[in-house]
Amino acid sequence: MLRRLLLVLIPLLLLLAAALGVPLATAVAERETQTTYLDRLADVSRFASLAQSALVESPTAPGGREALRDELNRYGQLYGIPVAVVAAGGDDVVLASPQRPNLTDPAVAAGLSAAFAGYRPSPPSSVLPWETAPLVVVEPVGRDSEVVAAVVAVSPTDRLRADILSQWGWLAVLGSLPLLAVIAAAWPISRWILRPVRRLDEAAAAIAGGLVDTHVDVGGPPELRRLSTSFNTMVDVVNTALRRQRDFVADASHQLRNPLASLRLAVDNLEPHLPPAELAQEAHQIAVEEAQEMGNVLDALLAATRLDAAAETVDLALLVSTHLPKWQALRVAVETDVPAGQRVPVSYGSVLDELVANAARLSGGTKVRVFFADGELHVADNGMGLDEEDRKQALNRFWRSPQHQNITGTGLGLAICADLVAAAGGELRLEDADPGLDVVISL
Numbered sequence: 001m002l003r004r005l006l007l008v009l010i011p012l013l014l015l016l017a018a019a020l021g022v023p024l025a026t027a028v029a030e031r032e033t034q035t036t037y038l039d040r041l042a043d044v045s046r047f048a049s050l051a052q053s054a055l056v057e058s059p060t061a062p063g064g065r066e067a068l069r070d071e072l073n074r075y076g077q078l079y080g081i082p083v084a085v086v087a088a089g090g091d092d093v094v095l096a097s098p099q100r101p102n103l104t105d106p107a108v109a110a111g112l113s114a115a116f117a118g119y120r121p122s123p124p125s126s127v128l129p130w131e132t133a134p135l136v137v138v139e140p141v142g143r144d145s146e147v148v149a150a151v152v153a154v155s156p157t158d159r160l161r162a163d164i165l166s167q168w169g170w171l172a173v174l175g176s177l178p179l180l181a182v183i184a185a186a187w188p189i190s191r192w193i194l195r196p197v198r199r200l201d202e203a204a205a206a207i208a209g210g211l212v213d214t215h216v217d218v219g220g221p222p223e224l225r226r227l228s229t230s231f232n233t234m235v236d237v238v239n240t241a242l243r244r245q246r247d248f249v250a251d252a253s254h255q256l257r258n259p260l261a262s263l264r265l266a267v268d269n270l271e272p273h274l275p276p277a278e279l280a281q282e283a284h285q286i287a288v289e290e291a292q293e294m295g296n297v298l299d300a301l302l303a304a305t306r307l308d309a310a311a312e313t314v315d316l317a318l319l320v321s322t323h324l325p326k327w328q329a330l331r332v333a334v335e336t337d338v339p340a341g342q343r344v345p346v347s348y349g350s351v352l353d354e355l356v357a358n359a360a361r362l363s364g365g366t367k368v369r370v371f372f373a374d375g376e377l378h379v380a381d382n383g384m385g386l387d388e389e390d391r392k393q394a395l396n397r398f399w400r401s402p403q404h405q406n407i408t409g410t411g412l413g414l415a416i417c418a419d420l421v422a423a424a425g426g427e428l429r430l431e432d433a434d435p436g437l438d439v440v441i442s443l
Contacts (some may be wrong), residue, residue: 009186017179025171029126029164033135036160037123040137040153044083047071047151048139051085072097083153085141088116101154108152111138115150127157129165196220200231212239264291313343316377320370323349323356327368330360332381337371344377344443345424351417355379355439358413365436380438391430391437 050068072083076097084096086103093100101108111121115138124135134154141149196218203216215235218228267287274280317340327334334356352370356379359368363383371378386394393399397415414428421428421441431438 006186006190009190010183013179013182013186017175021171021175025168026126028167028171029128032160032164032167033124033126036127036135036155036157037137040081040135040155041123041139043075044137044139044151044153047075047083047085047153048141051141051149051151079155081153081155083151085149085151086112087149088147101152103152105136105154107133107136108138108154111136112150112152114138115140115152116147118147127160127164129161129168131157131161133157135160193220193224196224196228200224200228203231207235207238212242260291260295264288264295267291312346314346314349315340316342316344316348316372319344319346319349320352323352326353327356327360327370330357332360332365333367335367335369335371337369338377339372342372345420347420347424348377348441351420351428351441352379354413354417359383359437363436375443377441377443378438379441380433381436382433383436385432385435385437386430388432391432394430395428 047068050071068085072085075081075083076099080099082097082099082101084093084101084103086093093103103109103112114121118140120140121136121138127135135157136152136154138150138152140147141151199216199218203214206214213235215232216228217232218224267284271284274284316338320336320338324334324336356368356370359365359379359381363381363385365381365383367382369378369380371380394414395418397412399415418428425443427442429440429442431440
């Protein structure tokens with residue numbers, strides 16, 4: 001659970017860092033680009049001012065042009081940025097640095113067109129480290145319709161891109177430190193939160209395994225501490241209910257068996273004192289059978305209250321061999337085919353006794369097979385079986401098939417068997433054996 005929680009938290013933290021870092025990185029790139037652009041624009045504006053003096057005010061004065069040429073040469077040699085003064089129309093380069101800009105470049109041509117129209121081209125939004133295009137700055141010489149030339153500078157962006165990339169690196173390093181700190185703190189905090197959950201899960205598994213008196217004492221957040229208190233209270237309530245159930249079983253066994261035994265004895269002792277009339281003998285026989293039926297119902301009800309999921313296991317072959325003599329006394333042929341080494345709950349002995357007895361008593365068949373196949377235990381007979389609708393109802397308590405209404409029974413046997421199998425983690429189902437009935441127990 002801890003790994004799954006961290007697999008959810010860490011990507012969310014990374015997304016949060018990206019959501020904060022990307023806009024910040026973009027702002028850094030825009031700021032550096034604007035700083036460089038303004039610096040180049042200041043240089044180009046100065047050249048435009050000199051060009052206006054040299055070209056507009058005294059176009060024939062050689063001193064102004066020579067001064068401008070010297071400025072352009074020193075600027076190009078110092079910074080390595082090509083600069084040129086282009087006459088209106090864009091066909092004549094009046095003056096230029098030793099490294100002339102490429103006037104056929106689309107960005108340069110677009111800037112010159114805007115400058116000759118009397119507008120200063122829009123500055124670039126930002127330069128990104130992977131963009132190799134130069135920074136083009138164009139300044140018109142003159143104003144509005146009196147533009148006579150334009151100064152164009154094509155500035156390489158290598159240094160700008162390196163500065164942006166360097167600042168991005170520092171941002172990544174500085175941003176990763178708190179991110180790593182949060183991730184490092186998420187591990188112990190998650191353990192602190194999930195440790196009570198794990199202990200509660202272990203306690204619940206222990207209770208499911210039969211240790212019904214398991215309690216748990218956990219720390220962690222207040223909500224989980226309250227949950228552990230509620231869990232312990234629930235365990236106490238369940239233990240109290242189980243203890244009362246066991247007490248009821250013991251009391252019922254003690255308080256009801258003796259009166260039933262006395263009742264049967266009294267009914268049996270009445271037989272010599274009955275008149276010879278057939279009606280009296282029939283009434284006596286009914287009383288005997290009813291007393292016997294009451295004993296059977298009591299036994300079935302007590303068995304239903306003794307279900308225990310934490311059953312001890314035993315070898316299936318040993319279990320079958322131990323119960324086989326009892327089955328052979330039922331006046332039906334019993335065949336067994338079970339492997340050695342297969343462990344089953346001890347309670348399956350009572351289940352098999354009930355299933356074989358039912359097959360011998362209710363199916364009307366002559367043979368019962370107890371065998372193990374494909375991970376399932378089968379008790380199959382060759383009797384009349386049950387139709388599909390009856391098989392759906394047969395596992396309900398007190399249900400009796402219409403064809404068995406006149407046969408002694410409580411209607412609890414199969415239901416108790418199904419509960420015992422389910423309590424041991426298995427499943428009991430009824431299938432058609434064609435002919436007969438196949439009771440299948442999945443382990």
